Amino acid sequence: MRCLEIKRQMEDDDIATVNELLDAAARADGRRPLSDHLYLDLVNGGHNGFAGLLASEPGHDHPVAYAQVSRGNDSYAFELVVHPHHRYEMATIGPELIDSAIEVIASDGGGNVNWWVYEPTSMHRQLAGDAGMRVGRTLHQMRRPLPTGIAVTAATRDFVPGIDDDSWLSVNNRAFAGHGEQGGWTLETFCQRQGEEWFDPAGFRVHDVDGQMAAFCWTKVHPATETEPEVGEIYVIAVDPDFHGRGLGKQLTLAGLEHLSDMGISTALLYVDADNTAAVSMYERLGFSVSATNAAFVNEVAPSNQFVLESSGNR
16 A cells, blocks of 8 residues: 655655655656756755655555645646656556645645646646646747857856846846746745756856846756756746847847857757747747647645634634
8 A cells, every 4th residue: 555645844864765766767767857946945855835745655665656846936836756667557646646735735725736747648638637637838848959050149248146146136037027937036046046066157148238137048057868968958048128129038048059069068958838939939940949848737726624724713
């Protein structure tokens, strides 16, 4: 019989156990599961609105699955990882973890939940439908070879940690106002990203206009795996709304790609909302093509009676 532990805070041993599962999934899939936001929440022990759901079975010295709920700016993100040796059990493991995650969210007061799935299959769609979820956002992963052969005409400089932080927060939060994941960042969130091993200020290209940060392109290098060579990502790119209409989005993308190429990287990737036709078209003109598609299955979770009673008792 499967055992499911729900942890609202992760200790070092818990994080190590989950990392073993994530490593096994990465070896099988050629990519690391869990988005950056969820992974940072995990390794920092879990913030308010966090829940780690760890499934185990007797006779197995590894967890069979892990699911995580992390509260974002205005919604909950949920992701599910099943050990490669147990994916034949997805039809039973999936509903158990999805239902438990929804119960956690309901007990915390409910709200919008997004279950992100890489290249969803008919099984994922069935599980989502059974849980009352529907497809919300669709995200394309686009790739192109490097170098581009296209000249960069906008001057850029390295990001300077500790000096540019506040300016970057202002540009990012203005550019992504209302965005559920990239908008509303705090200095704490930003500093966590800067503390990651992959962070490189030289790969964080900044364009200034009259001494003011007007646009940036933040790149990230994914190390080579058993199935894929080193790949460079256009991690976040934005233009301050005050400087729209100058072609800076294209130029900063090219600056980021040039930096990655100069590092000897031969393939670049980025993610873009499928319904952002203007951005998709721009990236296609720069030589990108769709290589994979992710989907967010969404639902609005009502608060549970337990939450209502506890809330009423605290007034």
